[in-house]
Amino acid sequence: MKNVFLVVEQNIQLTHDFYKLVLRGDCAGNMAGMFVNIKLDGFSLRRPFGIADSDDHTITLLYKVVGGATKYMTSLMAGAIIDVLTCLGNGFDLNQGRKPLLIGGGTGIAPLYKLAKQLNEKKPDIILGFRSARDVCLTDEFSQFGKLHITTDDGSLGIKGTVVSYLISKKLDYDYYYACGPIVMLQALTKLTQNGEVSLEARFGCGFGACMGCSIKTVTGYKRVCKEGPVFSAGEVIFSE
Amino acid sequence: MNRLEAELLGRKLKNPIIPASGTFGFGYEFSEYYDINILGSIALKGTTLMPRYGNPLPRIAECPAGMINAIGLQNPGAEQVISTELTKLKKVYNEPVIINIGGHSFNDYIETSKMFNDVDSIWAVELNISCPNVTGGGMAFGTDPKTIKKLTECVKKVLKKPLIVKLSPNVTCIQDMAIAAEEGGADCISLINTLVGMRIDLKTRKPIISVKSGGYSGPGVFPVAIRMIYETSRCVKIPVIGMGGITNAREVLEAMYAGASAVMIGTQNLVDPFACKKIIEDLPMVLDEFSIENISSVIRRNANA
Numbered sequence: 001m002k003n004v005f006l007v008v009e010q011n012i013q014l015t016h017d018f019y020k021l022v023l024r025g026d027c028a029g030n031m032a033g034m035f036v037n038i039k040l041d042g043f044s045l046r047r048p049f050g051i052a053d054s055d056d057h058t059i060t061l062l063y064k065v066v067g068g069a070t071k072y073m074t075s076l077m078a079g080a081i082i083d084v085l086t087c088l089g090n091g092f093d094l095n096q097g098r099k100p101l102l103i104g105g106g107t108g109i110a111p112l113y114k115l116a117k118q119l120n121e122k123k124p125d126i127i128l129g130f131r132s133a134r135d136v137c138l139t140d141e142f143s144q145f146g147k148l149h150i151t152t153d154d155g156s157l158g159i160k161g162t163v164v165s166y167l168i169s170k171k172l173d174y175d176y177y178y179a180c181g182p183i184v185m186l187q188a189l190t191k192l193t194q195n196g197e198v199s200l201e202a203r204f205g206c207g208f209g210a211c212m213g214c215s216i217k218t219v220t221g222y223k224r225v226c227k228e229g230p231v232f233s234a235g236e237v238i239f240s241e
Numbered sequence: 242m243n244r245l246e247a248e249l250l251g252r253k254l255k256n257p258i259i260p261a262s263g264t265f266g267f268g269y270e271f272s273e274y275y276d277i278n279i280l281g282s283i284a285l286k287g288t289t290l291m292p293r294y295g296n297p298l299p300r301i302a303e304c305p306a307g308m309i310n311a312i313g314l315q316n317p318g319a320e321q322v323i324s325t326e327l328t329k330l331k332k333v334y335n336e337p338v339i340i341n342i343g344g345h346s347f348n349d350y351i352e353t354s355k356m357f358n359d360v361d362s363i364w365a366v367e368l369n370i371s372c373p374n375v376t377g378g379g380m381a382f383g384t385d386p387k388t389i390k391k392l393t394e395c396v397k398k399v400l401k402k403p404l405i406v407k408l409s410p411n412v413t414c415i416q417d418m419a420i421a422a423e424e425g426g427a428d429c430i431s432l433i434n435t436l437v438g439m440r441i442d443l444k445t446r447k448p449i450i451s452v453k454s455g456g457y458s459g460p461g462v463f464p465v466a467i468r469m470i471y472e473t474s475r476c477v478k479i480p481v482i483g484m485g486g487i488t489n490a491r492e493v494l495e496a497m498y499a500g501a502s503a504v505m506i507g508t509q510n511l512v513d514p515f516a517c518k519k520i521i522e523d524l525p526m527v528l529d530e531f532s533i534e535n536i537s538s539v540i541r542r543n544a545n546a
């Protein structure tokens with residue numbers, strides 16, 4: 001973990017409720033699957049966001065407006081300085097599989113961006129699921145890194161259904177998956193197949209392991225989503241009903 | 242001469258700043274962030290006789306000036322705390338620390354306390370009496386003076402170390418609770434634990450926390466804490482450790498003027514992992530601002546002053 005002050009470089013709207021925020025400063029050490037926890041004026045607790053992209057000097061976040069803090073984030077102007085804890089959690093294991101499959105649902109597409117970029121050479125299949133056509137974004141960007149499959153719940157774009165129903169109907173050639181998305185999606189996916197890893201979310205108190213606010217049950221005991229996670233091997237997580 | 246030196250229960254502390262139980266884990270993980278040897282002492286995560294997973298998620302709900310938690314005393318149990326957690330802490334922290342004990346029956350508290358009698362790396366025991374008394378109808382131990390007095394007596398009888406009784410603010414008259422702890426033989430009082438609170442999710446129309454309510458802490462409880470520190474420190478002779486919503490060095494001073502001999506920092510550690518370090522570094526400046534030479538001069542010497 002590092003506590004750094006980053007400067008807002010870019011904050012652009014991608015869809016009706018999805019934004020891209022680029023931050024500049026000391027950004028070294030942020031791996032795909034790790035997350036940042038940002039302090040925003042007027043909000044008691046920090047807000048966690050997956051690393052969508054990063055290099056030594058920038059971090060890109062993709063965020064959806066869902067409540068007060070994410071609404072406030074849309075007003076951040078270039079030049080604004082924010083207090084960020086970076087390099088949090090454990091990222092994806094890039095050395096698994098010869099033919100990877102990336103599965104993202106909703107905001108879960110965020111951490112898959114950097115991952116897809118890094119797995120580019122393995123030509124991964126990438127399934128991204130959205131609610132509706134108006135939520136679909138970043139398709140050109142993801143297409144550069146692998147073969148992109150789009151699903152929407154209402155069928156207004158791509159294939160109608162969920163990423164999991166798509167996976168069941170299509171025989172994709174893959175030997176390891178990386179998934180991030182809503183808990184119901186991950187639960188359905190891990191029931192189907194456990195040959196991969198999943199990135200989880202939880203309501204965090206601290207985001208760096210101090211409060212036990214985010215402990216989940218796993219087959220090897222209790223683990224903190226923020227510290228031992230957010231990425232877990234798919235067979236490890238015990239989802240509560 | 243160390244201007245921040247404080248004394249608590251006959252023990253010299255580098256300063257009166259102690260991370261509060263439940264917000265600092267078992268301490269050692271914070272040594273990745275800074276040298277935790279600068280701390281006055283450390284209160285460890287609430288420990289119970291047997292391991293506990295705690296409550297289902299969500300356990301956390303944000304509030305305008307703080308947070309609600311319902312961790313449910315997740316901990317690996319006293320045995321493993323002694324064999325594993327304290328061993329890890331010892332490698333990065335040179336002084337003994339305060340163990341915080343939770344329980345759901347008299348027997349839980351007594352047996353757990355006993356286990357720390359011969360553990361060198363523990364110098365004091367803090368009893369978290371905000372837990373529900375399962376054998377006594379589920380009401381928290383800390384809301385009934387008779388129960389507090391009896392529990393304190395029972396633990397004191399078996400304990401060879403200083404006993405700190407941590408009071409719950411969820412009572413009508415905090416003085417009665419403080420007096421009961423003192424009469425039971427407590428060496429010190431700490432307060433406040435969290436205030437019972439609840440938040441509702443507007444989308445689901447249900448409480449955010451899985452077990453509905455939880456403990457409210459953070460800047461919003463600070464005035465409540467100050468009032469309770471003030472009232473208790475004036476009705477008992479034993480020292481009072483103050484906590485509740487403290488975020489900076491000026492608030493430390495305020496808690497000490499209210500009557501605290503030392504302070505604990507809780508929720509702020511979760512928002513800012515460097516909170517205690519910053520407060521310790523800022524304290525000399527605040528002392529200068531109010532022309533205070535040594536922080537020990539701020540500490541109340543008797544209950545009537």
Ligand SMILES: Cc1cc2nc3c(=O)[nH]c(=O)nc-3n(C[C@H](O)[C@H](O)[C@H](O)COP(=O)(O)OP(=O)(O)OC[C@H]3O[C@@H](n4cnc5c(N)ncnc54)[C@H](O)[C@@H]3O)c2cc1C
Pocket residue numbers: 035045046047048049050051062063064065066067068069070071107110111200201202203204230302303
């Ligand atoms: C490890 C991790 C990575 C994440 N990555 C992303 C990302 O890349 N893009 C993105 O859009 N969102 C991401 N989220 C979710 C994001 O943190 C929440 O949407 C955000 O905190 C909501 O804040 P708010 O004030 O707008 O909403 P509110 O609902 O008003 O927030 C109230 C409280 O609930 C918490 N909360 C609300 N929704 C969530 C949620 N889904 N997960 C965790 N806590 C929540 C907030 O942190 C806050 O403490 C991630 C969450 C986690 C745990």
Ligand SMILES: Cc1cc2nc3c(=O)[nH]c(=O)nc-3n(C[C@H](O)[C@H](O)[C@H](O)COP(=O)(O)O)c2cc1C
Pocket residue numbers: 205211261262263264286287288310312314341368369407433434435457458459460462484485486487505506507508509
């Ligand atoms: C996440 C969390 C966990 C806590 N766990 C414990 C605990 O195990 N035992 C205990 O006595 N108090 C516990 N507390 C209470 C704190 O030690 C402290 O009394 C309270 O939070 C008020 O201080 P603050 O406002 O500075 O946080 C916990 C508080 C929080 C926020």
Ligand code: FES
Pocket residue numbers: 203204205206207208209210211212213214215224225226227
């Ligand atoms: S959020 Fe505090 S331990 Fe994970």
